Amino acid sequence: MTLRSDALPATVGFGAMPAARLDLPSAHGYRARMNRRSICLLLIAVFWLAFPFVSPAPLIYRPGEGWTYEPVGGEGKWIQPRAKDQLEVAQAAFDKKAYGLALKAARRVVRVWSLSDYAPQAQYLVGRCYQAKGQEERAFKEYQSLLEKHPKVVNYQEILQRQYEISNLYLAGKWFKLWNYVPVPAWISAAMDRTAEMYAKIVKNGPYSEVGPQAQLKIGAAREKQSNYSLAVKAYELAADRYHDRPQIAADAIYRAGLARQQEAQSAEYDQGAAGQAIAMFTDFIALYPNDPRVPQAQKIIAALKSEQARGSFETAKFYERYKKWNGALVYYNEVLVQDPNSPYAAAARQRLDELKRRTQQASK
Secondary structure (H helix, E strand, O other), X not given: OOOOHHHOOOOOOOOOOOOOOOOOOOHHHHHHHHHHHHHHXXXXXXXXXXXXXXXXXXXXXXXXXXXXXXXXXXXXXXXXXXXXXXXXXXXXXXXXXXHHHHHHHHHHHHHHOOOOOOHXXXXXXXXXXXXXXXXXXXXXXXXXXXXXXXXXXXXXXXXXXXXXXXXXXXXXXOOEEEOOOEEEOOOOHHHHHHHHHHHHHXXXXXXXXXXXXXXXXXXXHHHHXXXXXXXXXXXXXXXXXXXXXXXXXXXXXXXXXXXXXXXXXXXXXXXXXHXXXXXXXXXXXXXXXXXXXXXXXXXXXXXXXXXXXXXXXXXXXXXXXXXXXXXXXXXXXHHHHHHOOOOOOHHHHHHHHHHHHHHHHHHHO
16 A cells, blocks of 8 residues: 555654744844954953053951951051051051051051060050940950950059940940941840940959949849849849948948839839838838938838838738638738838728627627
8 A cells, every 4th residue: 555645744744844934033143243242342351451450459368367458558558567566556546546547556466466565555455446436335345355364454443444434325325236237225125134244244353443333233223224123132232242341332232222122012013022122121221321311211112112011901801801701801901000000091900800800709609
């Protein structure tokens, strides 16, 4: 049997061409565009080679020192071969308020000649530069590094004073910066944590220095700003105990501890336990420092706390009486008279006590 070629479909076959022609660019036009692009690139290369420009290259890397910024024409002129000369460059730049150059030169002394006699002064200048540039937290850290590495530095007390002043800025509301760039609002609890930590480092650096006792009190103040009254009281109690031989500090610590307990008692629901502790602290304050000008205020606070305690006990007694828990009611009405016999609730408490006693006696017969 033979097949006729005209019986096969017209599209069958490997060499068959589609009926429609694709719209592709011609080879001639494509080559022309490629030639123009090549000529442009060649002209740019010739331009850069024929007319070289001076590159400022402001960032320079030195082995063991890292990257530094160098102004045009000043590459390496500030670098000195000896620690003494390098420190003089740093000091001269600092005196001229060229803090960027002073910082570079001082840090190089610390990095290259870390064991030299010039390293402490250079480290001090690093802290001063950051402080002058408004980067107080970094300055605090540099001062801390100086005190830890060189505890016998001659200006130890001055450095402590600078750390104390920096900490006071953050206690007053200055914002920290996360990674030295992202501002952290002062009202965030973590900010006061960092502030308290800064004061704690000052106390550790110099517990009996001129600023040590005040720094311990400021730890309590930072905790109060967090409304963390328990930690505040601990800080104040530590100050009162450690500096008991300094009447002004000890008196201030006990008084502030009483105020913190008062705030704790008044926060949220009234805390009878905290109120009792506040009364005890103010009572100790009056007994230990009877001539302190804050004694009248402490007496007023005690009276107010006792009155509030009496009110709380009176309300509790009414609760028990409402549910006919006579013994419980008797206990709390009696507490009203113990806590403050002169309170506005004392007369009503006595009346209810007499009535409940008669009732319980009749019930027992």
